[in-house]
Amino acid sequence: MLLLQCDSEGDSLSLLMESGYEVNSPVDAVGQSPAHIAACGGEAFFLLWQLQNGVDINQQDCFGEAPIHKAARCGSLECLSLLVAHYARLDICNKDGHTPQDLAASAGFLECAKYLAAVKHTQTTFSRAQPALHEMKEMAAATKRSQSCQSVVYGKRRRSDGEPIDLSI
Secondary structure, eight states: OHHHHHOTTSHHHHHHHHTTOOTTSOOSTTOOOHHHHHHHTTOHHHHHHHHHTTOOTTOOOTTSOOHHHHHHHHTOHHHHHHHHHTTOOSSOOOTTSOOHHHHHHHTTOHHHHHHHHHHHHHHHHHHHHHHHHHHHHHHHHHHHHHHHHHHHHHOEEEOTTSOEEEOOO
16 A cells, blocks of 8 residues: 555556455455545545456455445445446445445445445345346347247248248248
8 A cells, every 4th residue: 555655646556466466365464455545535546446456345354344344334426437437346345244335334334335335225126127138128028029930930031923822831
């Protein structure tokens, strides 16, 4: 994190990758990855870099917290939106049974809690609509197939001299 504060252009991040830096490796005794630390510190730029370099977005530390818990606890709406955009799980509970939304609300970050609630509601609504949408697509495809079969069975083609050819059996 100190590198980030000294280097706003991101050259230090490139140097880390070139040195064989592993994005998912824990950096402290409680198993927090650099993504946990970035989310906890509200460092959206570094978190985005982590996301672009293959970080396990739902990796939990020894407290059962993923980076989204850390962003919620510190009230970083920017980090939360990055994590949500990269499909972080909102339903993941820490060892105390708290979701990121619970942590944001208990820490007094109501805007973050409302954002997470809205995203969760949208995801739930969308996932419920998916089977119905899939069924509608299947019905449309089946109707299209049956119509094309009927036109072949009951349709008539014309020979080159204009006489109809009866294809029905």
